[in-house]
Structure formats: structure tokens, C-alpha cells
Amino acid sequence: MSAKAAKKFRSKFFRIAVEGDTTDGRVIEKTWLQQMADSYNPTTYGARIWMEHIRSMLPDSPFRAYGDVTALKAExxxxxxxxxxxxxAQIEPTDDLVKMVNVLKQKVFTSMEIDPKFAGTGKAYLTGLGVTDTPASLGTERLAFSAKHPEHKLFSERKQNPDNLFSAAQEVALEFEEVEVEESTAAKLFAMIATIAERFSGGPKPTEPAPAATGDLAEIGKALAQVCTHMAQQEERFTQLQRDYREHNTGLQALRAEFNTLQSQLDTSPAGNQPQRPASTGSNSANDKTDC
Structure with a gap:
């Protein structure tokens, strides 16, 4: 029994930004791009792909995640x-994003979300990649308007952090390659144990029939089959835990952004119970006396 290879898609590297690009009045710096390329690590914080930068925690929402950024490089x-x-950037898209781009020809512009001072490091980091239909020129105008008129809040609710910025969308030619990924070591082990169990329990060999096993051999076959089933269940549970962790981490980042916004507001607001210092009236020179 040979292990089957699962198939998925991965893009070729495509350009998502150039130094000097404008955003909401801020200019993307060369050092930001180099810092993002050098420090990006999906296991530390993976940038996911979102439609119009809108994040939903519901798996069946139109604004669910559409894949992940797997690598960055600066050239x-x-x-x-x-x-x-x-x-x-190089991305691993979901099947929905592949269909959306290659078949429906939708969301062919990309826009990145940058945290200029990520997690207290003082360095820029890519926290998300948006797919949109908004051309670069119009996107730049909307970003600039949002920066000059923050009361309209065109994009603030979509940011992970109030100080983050979105780049104007760039049209890209996404080319997806189908890649074969070998099954995990555990999956290969399951297949091996299942083959042994099949032989010990009297199952046929791939090319020729085998005599039925009896006694101890049959018991060993049953035990191996049970071990195989148990290990498969454990891997499924572990995989589900990984999915749950990623979803909870996304929610945590959203809560952290809200907390940072509230903390910033509290830091700049006077306390309600803080007494105000009375205004100084100056000295009354006519009544002042000096004790010499």
C-alpha cells in the first residue's frame, strides 16, 4: 500500500510593493520592505489573505481567509x-481564491497591510494581504481621503492596529502551480501498519493470496489494526487543534487591536475624578508684606 500524495496550489513569487509607493499619505520606505522580507516567519505570525482586508471568523463567510502568505523576498x-x-510574495491559496482569480477574473489587485512597529520590535512586518478590485489610482485616493478625514473611518475598522497602513492595490498576474506534497510521516506509518495488519489478519497480499492467520498471528493483526486506528484518530484531533488555534489567534489579534485603540484613547484622556488646579490669579502687590 503506497501513500497517496495530496495536491495543493502555490503561487510563483509576485511583486506586492515597491519602495516609494504611496498609501494614506505615508510613503513606503525601503527599510520597511527589507525588514519585512528578512523577518517574515509564518510560524511566528502568518499573514493571511483577506477579501478587501475584511476579516471574518466564520468559515462560511464571503470574508473568510482565502489562503496564506508563505514567503517574502526583497529584490x-x-x-x-x-x-x-x-x-x-509567495502564497498558498484556497481553491476558492484560485477559482476567483483564474476563472472568474475577480480580485486581481493586491494590497498589503503593514505594521511599521510590529509587536514592540520597532521593525515593519506584513500582517495581512488583501485582494480587491480597486485599481491603484482610486485606491490611493481613498486611502489619502481616509487619512485626512479620520472621522469617516473608511479603513480603520479593518486594521489589526490603528497605526497600521494599507498599500494602494497593485494589479498582479498570479500564476499558480500545482505542487505535490508527500503525506506526513504518521500517514506513511498508518499505511505500513495497515498493510502488516491486513496480512496478519488473513487479508490478501497485493499480488498473491495469503493463507488465513490463526492464533497469535491473528491477535497481533487485530492489535496492530487498533493501534493504526488510534493513531489516525490522534492525528485528526491534532490537525483540528491546529485549525482551532489559528482561528483563535486571528480573533486574539482583532481583540488586541481593539485594546490598543482603547488604551491609546485612555492615555490621552484626562481622568474624570482628577481635580483641576485652580487658575492662578497672580499676586496682589498692594497687600503683600515682607517680613524683614
Missing amino acids: EVTIEGEKKLGLF
Whole structure:
């Protein structure tokens, strides 16, 4: 019994930003792009792919996650004769995103969410990648309007942190490659044990029949089959725990962003029970006396 290989898609590296790109009035710095490329680690904090930067915790929502950014790299590019640093991303999309881009031709622009000072490190980090239909020019105008008129809150509720910024969307040509991923070591072990159990319990060999096993051999076969089943159940539970952790982590990041916003508001607001210092009236020189 050979282990079957699961198939999934992975994109080629594509450019998501260039130094000097404008956002909400801020300019994307070269050092930000290099820091993001150097420090990005999906196991530390994985940037997920969101439609219009809207995050939903419901798996059946139109605004659920559509994949993950697996790697970043920074490379020098030449634009209109000028050399600049560009940031390139590789993603693993869900089947829905592959269909959305390749078949429906929707959401062909990407926009990144940058935390300029991620988790107290003082360095920039990619916290999310949005897919949108908004062209770069219109996106830049909307971002600039949002920055000048914060009372309208066009994008603030979509950010993980109030100080984060969205880049204007860039049109990309996403090319997905089908990659074969070998099954886990546990899956291979299950297949091996199942094969042994099949033989010991009297099952046929792949090419020729085998005599039925009796006595101790049959008992060993049953025991191995039970071990195989138990290990398979444990792997399923572990996989589910990983999914739950990722969903809870997404929710935690949203709560953390709300907490940071509230804390910032409290830090700049006077306490309600704090007495106000009476205004100084100056000295009354006519009544002042000096004890010499």
C-alpha cells in the first residue's frame, strides 16, 4: 500500500510593493520592505489573505481567509529606468481564491497591510494581504481621503492596529502551480501498519493470496489494526487543534487591536475624578508684606 500524495496550489513569487509607493499619505520606505522580507516567519505570525482586508471568523463567510502568505523576498527592480527595492510574495491559496482569480477574473489587485512597529520590535512586518478590485489610482485616493478625514473611518475598522497602513492595490498576474506534497510521516506509518495488519489478519497480499492467520498471528493483526486506528484518530484531533488555534489567534489579534485603540484613547484622556488646579490669579502687590 503506497501513500497517496495530496495536491495543493502555490503561487510563483509576485511583486506586492515597491519602495516609494504611496498609501494614506505615508510613503513606503525601503527599510520597511527589507525588514519585512528578512523577518517574515509564518510560524511566528502568518499573514493571511483577506477579501478587501475584511476579516471574518466564520468559515462560511464571503470574508473568510482565502489562503496564506508563505514567503517574502526583497529584490531590486528597474521601473522607468530607476532602480528600486521591490517586495515579492509567495502564497498558498484556497481553491476558492484560485477559482476567483483564474476563472472568474475577480480580485486581481493586491494590497498589503503593514505594521511599521510590529509587536514592540520597532521593525515593519506584513500582517495581512488583501485582494480587491480597486485599481491603484482610486485606491490611493481613498486611502489619502481616509487619512485626512479620520472621522469617516473608511479603513480603520479593518486594521489589526490603528497605526497600521494599507498599500494602494497593485494589479498582479498570479500564476499558480500545482505542487505535490508527500503525506506526513504518521500517514506513511498508518499505511505500513495497515498493510502488516491486513496480512496478519488473513487479508490478501497485493499480488498473491495469503493463507488465513490463526492464533497469535491473528491477535497481533487485530492489535496492530487498533493501534493504526488510534493513531489516525490522534492525528485528526491534532490537525483540528491546529485549525482551532489559528482561528483563535486571528480573533486574539482583532481583540488586541481593539485594546490598543482603547488604551491609546485612555492615555490621552484626562481622568474624570482628577481635580483641576485652580487658575492662578497672580499676586496682589498692594497687600503683600515682607517680613524683614
